[in-house]
Amino acid sequence: MSENSKDLMRTIQQKFPRLSKGQKLIAEYILKHYDKAAFMTAAKLGISVGVSESTVVRFANELGFSGYPTLQKSLQELIKTKLTTVQRIELSNSFGNEETTLKGVLKADIENIRATMDKINTRNFEEIVESIFEAKRYIY
Numbered sequence: 001m002s003e004n005s006k007d008l009m010r011t012i013q014q015k016f017p018r019l020s021k022g023q024k025l026i027a028e029y030i031l032k033h034y035d036k037a038a039f040m041t042a043a044k045l046g047i048s049v050g051v052s053e054s055t056v057v058r059f060a061n062e063l064g065f066s067g068y069p070t071l072q073k074s075l076q077e078l079i080k081t082k083l084t085t086v087q088r089i090e091l092s093n094s095f096g097n098e099e100t101t102l103k104g105v106l107k108a109d110i111e112n113i114r115a116t117m118d119k120i121n122t123r124n125f126e127e128i129v130e131s132i133f134e135a136k137r138y139i140y
Contacts, residue, residue: 008074011063022051023059030075032104038075042068 012027019027029049030037037045042056060071 008063008078015062019059019062020055022049022055023062025049025051026056026059032108034075035079038072038079040072 009031012031016024016027026045026049029045040048042060043053046053046056057068060068063071065071065074
């Protein structure tokens, strides 16, 4: 993961106590659903968390971005490098109890497994498995 991506998540965590109530809702949503937030407009993100578009823009400014589009670009970079499950747990521990953290991580893993299942070409998979079974075995 790039340093910028790590820095974004750290920045959100560090600034969290000083954020307004609405901005905290945005921060929590981004920390839990950065993959979805990265492709939402400021208006859509605001609707998703129950705040105004201008609150989303002020949130981006509070984090040091010139506007929401630059925050969005940083989130998209984060997706490219993906957080590991351990990193998601560490981030989640800052904002909820252990049960909420566990459920959040497991839900994210379930979503990743579903996405993988949707992308797998079962015919290719079966052909590969068959090739493995038919392969000559060498004993060294």
